[in-house]
Amino acid sequence: MACQKTIKVEPLSVEEAWALFMKVLGCIPPEVEEIAKSMARECAGLPLGIKTMAGTMRGVDDICEWRNALEELKQSRVWQEDMDEKVFHILRFSFMHLKESELQQCFLCCALFPEDFKIRREDLIAYFIDEGVIKGLESREAEFNKGHSMLNKLERVCLLESAKEGYYNDRCVKMHDLIRDMAIQILQENSQGMVKVGAWLREVPGAEEWTENLTRVSLMHNQIEEIPSTHSPRCPSLSTLLLCDNSRLQFIADLFFEQLHELKVLDLSRTNITKLPDSVSELVSLTTLLLIGCKMLRHLPSLEKLTALKRLDLSGIRRLEKMPQGMEYLHNLRYLRMNGCGEREFPRGLLPKLSHLQVFVLEEWIPPATKDNRKGQYAPITVKGKEVGCLRKLESLECYFEGYSETTG
Incomplete structure (x- = not known):
């Protein structure tokens, strides 16, 4: 950057480290104060480590739990010359102290995205559901409620940061670079x-x-x-x-x-x-x-053998000229988003076979451009209301009903 002067940023002093630790931690019982100060000192004046450690212990009042955490932190200490390695053991401690294994898996999933990337919460939770991290719930709404709750917990312990993105200020999360590096390190263990x-x-x-x-x-x-x-x-x-x-x-x-x-x-x-x-x-x-x-x-290709499929998203595809074969065998499908692939009417008899659908979105279709029609035109595809009525588990619907011109959502 052609800087005129390079300034070395020193670690925080003991007093500064304790002030930051308490700012994140909030109130603590008097009997754990000395243990908390020892934990703050173990962070070696590294602000990210202090913030993450304090977030991990926030809300913990039991002195036995504080003593155990301090002992585990001391035992995990691995002093290296490299600054990144000094803070990694603190970050890993916070990861290991997540109460639920599902939370750990959610956290690691965030590392699959690019560095400094603002990840839309909705997209991330959908991945949690896809991977089976969130499971056993009756509705997709319940799954998303649990997903938001898990992300909130990861934000509260400072392993994720809250962010906004896009025209509609979509709720997002992001990872600090060092925390992401630590998560990737965990993912890469045992290859x-x-x-x-x-x-x-x-x-x-x-x-x-x-x-x-x-x-x-x-x-x-x-x-x-x-x-x-x-x-x-x-x-x-x-x-x-x-x-x-x-x-x-x-x-x-x-x-x-x-x-x-x-x-x-x-x-x-x-x-x-x-x-x-x-x-x-x-x-x-x-x-x-x-x-x-x-x-x-x-x-x-034919989808006939993919009977375990729960989510199929073909949205934004404009050149498929016919419906995928074998869709009638997708009895476990929960989420389907697509267009009509050139059809004017969704194949009759198909929806009743997809009785577990929770989300069904049928987009308008743009035929491939021709010499006479260079841009193509939107062509709505209709469905029979009686067949949609068979979908007893449906929570979200976007389509055109036969005989109506307005989109139903």
Whole structure:
């Protein structure tokens, strides 16, 4: 930056560290004050560590719990020359002290997004549901209520920060860079996670990086152009694969998915693929398939075998010329968003077979541009009200009813 003078920022003094610790912590019983001061000193004057540690202990009144926390913090101390490593043990302590394993999984999921990225709460909670972190609830509304509650808890212990984004000031969360680094470090333990996000990759990582222990892989926001037949990763435990926002990605070879038998979440949104590989039809464990905004997509293989599918999002796809085959077999589907793929009427008899639907959004369709119609025109697709009436678990509906011109939502 061609600075005229470089100023070294020293760690906080003992007094400053204690003041910051108490500002975040709030009131504490007098008997734990000395223990709290010892914990503040253990943070070595590092503001992020102090803030995170104080957030972890906020609301704890039991002196035994304070003593135990201090002992665990001392035992986990690993002094390194590098400043990042000095604070990592404090951040990891806060992570380990999350009361619920589901909270830990929610926290780690945030690390799959780019650095400094403002993650929309709605998108994040949908991932929690997709991954099975949030489960066992009767309604999607209840699932989202639980998701917001979990994110609030992570904000209260200072592992996440609140943020706003976009024209409508959507509620978001974001991760401090060091906290994200720590989360990625945890994901990568035992080679269980691969996170290469926003790294300007032009090709997928080499075969040696696709280890058998992988459970989550995030390659979103890169410049990957194709996935050739030379790539056929053998990852029997891989459950989540995020390739979204690779705007240059046009081709994925069939072999790529052939050994990913346990894949549950596949996100290819906002890529330029023209066809989905036929091997996706064999991913019988798949619960979530996201193809949002794949504007060049023309072909989908049969969905007949994907009976575990719960969420299918084909929104923003404009070039599919016919409805995907095998949709009548998706008996477990909870969420369906798509357009009519050129049809004027949603296939009769299909909706009653999707009796578990909670969300059904049927967009208007834009036919592919022609010489006479360069931009294409919106073409609404209608559904029969009697068939929608069969969806007893429906919570959210956007469609045109047969015989009506207004959108129903």
